[in-house]
Amino acid sequence: MITVLANANVIDGVRADVLRGASVTIDDGRIALVAPGGNQVPSGARVIDLRGAYLLPGLWDVHVHLEWPRVPSATLAELTVQYAENASRGLVESGVTSIRTAGVPHFIDVALKRAGESGRLTVPRIFAGGWFLTTTAGHALGTGFAKTCDGPMGFVRAIREQMEAGVDHIKLNLSGGVFGPSWDRHWHSFLLTEELEAAFTICRQRGYRVMAHATNPEAVKAALRLGAHSVEHGYIMDDDCLALFRERQAWYVPTLGITHLTPAQASTEWEARWVERRGLTADIIERAEDAAPEHRAWFQKALASGVKMALGSDLRPLRDSANLEMELWVKDGATPWQAIAAATRHAADLCGAGDLLGTIEAGKIADLIAVRDNPLEDIHHLRSLLLVVKDGRVVADHRAAAPGS
Numbered sequence: 001m002i003t004v005l006a007n008a009n010v011i012d013g014v015r016a017d018v019l020r021g022a023s024v025t026i027d028d029g030r031i032a033l034v035a036p037g038g039n040q041v042p043s044g045a046r047v048i049d050l051r052g053a054y055l056l057p058g059l060w061d062v063h064v065h066l067e068w069p070r071v072p073s074a075t076l077a078e079l080t081v082q083y084a085e086n087a088s089r090g091l092v093e094s095g096v097t098s099i100r101t102a103g104v105p106h107f108i109d110v111a112l113k114r115a116g117e118s119g120r121l122t123v124p125r126i127f128a129g130g131w132f133l134t135t136t137a138g139h140a141l142g143t144g145f146a147k148t149c150d151g152p153m154g155f156v157r158a159i160r161e162q163m164e165a166g167v168d169h170i171k172l173n174l175s176g177g178v179f180g181p182s183w184d185r186h187w188h189s190f191l192l193t194e195e196l197e198a199a200f201t202i203c204r205q206r207g208y209r210v211m212a213h214a215t216n217p218e219a220v221k222a223a224l225r226l227g228a229h230s231v232e233h234g235y236i237m238d239d240d241c242l243a244l245f246r247e248r249q250a251w252y253v254p255t256l257g258i259t260h261l262t263p264a265q266a267s268t269e270w271e272a273r274w275v276e277r278r279g280l281t282a283d284i285i286e287r288a289e290d291a292a293p294e295h296r297a298w299f300q301k302a303l304a305s306g307v308k309m310a311l312g313s314d315l316r317p318l319r320d321s322a323n324l325e326m327e328l329w330v331k332d333g334a335t336p337w338q339a340i341a342a343a344t345r346h347a348a349d350l351c352g353a354g355d356l357l358g359t360i361e362a363g364k365i366a367d368l369i370a371v372r373d374n375p376l377e378d379i380h381h382l383r384s385l386l387l388v389v390k391d392g393r394v395v396a397d398h399r400a401a402a403p404g405s
């Protein structure tokens with residue numbers, strides 16, 4: 001089956017410009033040809049006229065929890081259905097074609113990944129991390145997706161169980177967070193040296209990448225020195241952290257939404273609506289606002305100093321996540337192009353899938369979105385979503401509903 005997406009303004013994820021009036025030929029789920037101007041349409045091909053819409057690689061969010069809304073008494077069956085719906089709506093309603101999970105209980109993410117790969121369920125491509133591994137008195141204990149481990153062997157055993165269950169990477173919690181009780185603070189580190197060394201040693205020995213939640217300079221440096229593949233959050237850092245990121249070629253995933261989305265900071269209708277629905281407590285709002293200025297400063301320094309960065313939101317539900325986080329990147333000084341590259345090519349690279357995904361180039365898997373207006377001019381234009389293509393198949397077509405199309 002050959003599909004031609006004609007009259008497209010292509011933002012390919014490689015160059016920061018627009019290839020105007022191009023057509024993209026998809027054959028058997030792969031991009032066969034990106035041609036400037038109208039190319040020859042093979043006989044029998046299906047032609048979709050994009051009428052000047054902007055065609056981009058599908059969006060990625062590399063820090064996802066599939067919960068939302070949180071139902072404390074939910075059964076495993078209810079969670080599974082909720083997570084599947086959340087994942088599916090992220091793909092269909094926002095064009096998030098790939099995600100990396102950062103803490104999902106009972107390996108529901110592994111099950112969804114398998115269901116998606118076999119075509120039984122229309123969900124984003126999933127890079128699964130299973131449980132969020134922390135300590136007693138650790139972080140995210142109220143969420144239902146944290147597993148507590150204590151002592152070096154406690155971590156080793158839990159990590160081995162994750163491997164056996166089919167995860168792609170290991171999510172390790174090194175320090176506190178913004179959301180949590182009074183004893184869970186982001187400037188505190190949680191693991192003993194022996195626990196850290198055991199956890200990273202078993203991951204290295206078995207070839208699993210560590211996705212490290214680290215929120216203060218001590219935790220960030222420990223994660224980087226021990227070989228973390230990505231560091232999440234980094235609310236407080238120092239110049240040594242940035243130097244280590246570059247030296248180790250590790251990834252930074254800043255999750256700006258965690259500290260930036262409060263009633264006083266919301267500056268767009270989408271942010272305001274999200275904050276209102278989220279229903280944050282006064283204590284969490286205060287903690288987020290206290291942490292925001294420093295978080296912003298380290299995001300800006302990391303971006304300016306050439307640290308490898310990818311877009312991960314830590315926001316729920318998935319249909320709001322990538323757009324809000326990309327908009328916050330731009331609000332904090334990134335260009336729309338930097339935000340788009342972070343949510344496409346760089347995210348795919350972070351997940352080890354850069355040879356197959358993340359850009360619009362011949363040979364790559366056809367995970368694509370079309371939006372009506374140019375997102376390089378205004379990042380909010382990514383919300384004018386018209387079409388979502390995954391594995392070369394149209395999984396969402398909003399053209400009839402979109403105003404002005």
Ligand SMILES: [Zn+2]
Pocket residue numbers: 063065102103314
């Ligand atoms: Zn998270």
